[in-house]
Amino acid sequence: MVDRPRWRAVAVRAFVVVVLVGQIGLLLRAYADPHSYFGFQPFPESSTWEAEVVRVTVDGRRVSIDEPWPGGYDWDELVRWGVLERPERRRHAYVSFDASIDFLDEALDWVADHTPRDHETLYLEANVEGTRNTRGPVNLVLRTENREEAR
């Protein structure tokens, strides 16, 4: 047997209990999380999505993100993640349909907040169409808050 202080032996046992209880908690929590972080539920779906993302300007125009963007911005460069680049292209949903749309929603907000040279865009909007495990189509609209930079 190893010879070590009692406090250390107790601390090790307590640490292991915390780790194992934490693991159980993470595995259970994943069922309520579309991303299933640390839930180890790989390849849960075979879903698809595509989105028409537009900039809605202060004067009401709906401009595709493929069109020239004030400030020289480019959607693909701003998101720099294959999961969200070229959203107009129908693709396999990353993790799950809900997880992909959550990331798209967050990306819209991030882009809206990180394009300071764009004073034309009032908000960003994405019209999403997809399938959940071949069932659909599923349609929804995402939009950001109105941007303070818009004039």
Added chain:
Amino acid sequence: MTAAATATATATVFDRPASIRSMAILRIALGPATVIHLAPFLSDTAAGITYDEHFFEPWWGWVPEVPGWVQVVMVWTAAAAALAMTVGWRTRLVSTITTIGVAGNLFLSQTHFRHNRAFLVYLLAAVALSDSGRVLSLDARRRGTVGDDLATIWPMWTLRVLVSSVYFASGFSKLIDPDWVSGLVLWDRAVRFQSMVADRLPSFLAEPVVDIVTTRWVHAITSPIAVAMELFIAFGLWWRRTRLAAVWVAIMFHVSIEITASVEVFSLAAIVALVIWATPKTRDRVVVADPGDGVLRWIDRLDWLARFETRPVAGARLTVVDRDGSEHHGRDARRLIFSRLPLTFFFVAPLRRWR
């Protein structure tokens, strides 16, 4: 379980030294695996691109935004530490640095998360917590303790529970999903990614394999089998009678995933991690053979888990004395030996019917 049995089991896990060799093997393999995992981040940061210069999603809104230079320091330090970890130089320190670097990079953004990366963090943390530098390391050479591989193995036991829980979680989540267990999910994925499957196979195999994997009824059969495999692995690893079969099934499972999906270093890490299920006792089987018998050279080169003690005896017939004292001779002895060497286990173990 009686109180005495519980106390004995607890002591075995936490207090009784045993061979840490399997964790050392894991440590050696995880170094290159970690560098491969970090490669995209190393490439980006070398090009001057950090995580905060494009879309990212923090894990917790209350944590201040971490500057991009922190990521640069983390990933490059972790990569260097991973290489030092492989050779076992200042093992405790560098394995801890590697774990912190990989986990820290993972927690910079939710977009960095993958299940295979989380699994890698679990493996690295267990290596960092164990005394894996005690053997097969520069540290051991420096200390002059090359043959001393005994240490407490509670990190290995903890990792065993975590690893089996991963298999269980994956299998169970699919078991309760009608779309998954009916084969719909895998079939649709196969149809969509059939070109990727074709690209990964030799040309003569590609077309027939693609024809098979894109057939709906095939997945109605194989999906429940895949679920059963994961659940069998989760539980089978725990019992001596089923352990070898579970390891074999796990290897086949991960090889099939590697062919059909993009999982970064997961397949490599998961297969190497199977070493933690080796009995933590070394050289408890004795091999007696003539010095000219080639099997002794194979053991010398491939017995990474030190399963065998070899005794060259001139003119001796090949004999293996197993843990229980039973003797095996000739071809059966040879199969026993090669079924316990990591590189040949997968091909030879079925010939011995998992004994």
